[in-house]
Amino acid sequence: MTSDNTTAKANLGHAAVNRIGYGAMQLAGPGVFGPPADPENAKAVLRHAVASGVDHIDTAQIYGPDVVNDLIREALHPYPEGLVLATKVGGARDAQGGWLPAGEPDSLKAQVEENLRSLRVERLDLVNLRRFERDFPDAPAPALADQLGALVELRDEGKIDMIGISNARLETVREAIDLAGVVCVQNAYSILDRTDDDIVDLARERGVAFVPFFPLGSAFLAGGGPARIAADEHIGAVAAKHGVAPSQIALAWLLARYERMLLIPGTASIAHLDENLAVGAIELDAEDLARLDKVQP
Structure with a gap:
């Protein structure tokens, strides 16, 4: 059953x-660190995404760092009307590519300026304000109100x-x-x-988008999410019924979960990008969803 x-x-x-939409993180080098081996391919993927109807691209100055935003600008600027570029602030990278919190209000403002310049x-x-409360739950962190206050100031300034x-x-x-009237939540979430x-339920209740x-x-993580999806018997059965890949069923399950669930799967391959975009034509019925409820997280 498709539409x-x-x-x-x-x-x-x-x-x-x-x-x-499209998540641009994978356009950077391995580990989201350094430049890609083939920058022209990365730019071709971006152009193909927009030509295929993608109008929501997720990026960040720390992807690379200082790599992915440049690729987006070089490939797509001047940007087509209606294209939403989403970025995030609150983090930094160390010399080895590790991810570090950088959430002080003044730092957030500086990161916004860097994104404005690079894009x-x-x-x-x-x-998106990237929090590290789950990564470092016992570490001191700036108050949420102060962080959001800095971003609201920039919103009021039109930046x-x-x-x-x-x-x-x-x-x-x-909170x-x-x-701050945030319009979306971007958290890890999947059928696994x-x-x-x-939080998905709260997003539905408050009318905000959820971007997994x-x-x-x-x-x-242990077990490897994509490999586990490919091996899961329930996902495999639904995939066989629809004649698609198990990964496509896992993405279609997300779309069925909430009407304002917005997907930003990332890839550096045009063929894989087309496979992700084709998920929009998969409609899971009640029998499919009941079967997928049996997937063990």
């Missing part, structure tokens, strides 16, 4: 975007259009919606990791 949902849209704040825009469509929250706990998401079911990262489960 052509490739151009189905949902609201990301006040912007209506196609529900399948060559006067206003960022969406800035940011919309604000989101990333990698946050339930109570943080609730961010109340304090439903830890944030309660690691939509196929994290390849960095």
Whole structure:
């Protein structure tokens, strides 16, 4: 049972975007560190995404760092009307490519300025505040109100259009919606990791978008998310019924979970990009969803 949902849209704040976007993180070198081996291929992937209807691209200055935003600018500037570029602030990289918190309000403002310069825009469509409360739960961290206050100041100045929250706990998401009117939550979520079911429910209740990262489960964790999806008997059975790949069923499950679930699967391959975009034409029925409920997280 399928229908052509490739151009189905949902609201990301006040912007209506196609529900399948593109995450640009994988355009950097291995480990999201350094430049890609083939920059021209990376730019070709970006151009193909936009030509195929993608109007929501997720990026960050720390991808590389200082690599992916440059590729986006070189490939797509001047940007087509209606393209939403979402970036994130709150993190930094060390010399070995490790991920570090950088969430002090003044640092957040400086990171916004870096994104403005590298993307060559006067206003960022969406800035996600990346929290590290799950990575370093016992470490001191800037107050959420101070962090959001800095971003709201920039929103008032016209340098940011919309604000989101990333990698946050339930109570943080609730507070961010109340304090700053955040329009989206960007957390890890997949058919293999439903830890944030309660945050998806809150997003539905408050009318904000949910943008899952690691939509196929994290390849960095034990068991490897994509490999586990490919081996799962329940996902495999539904995939065989629809004549598609197991990874496509895992993405389609996310679309079925919430009408404002927006996907940003990443790839450095045009063929894989087309496979991801084709997920919009898969419609899971009640029997499929019941079968997929049996997948063990």
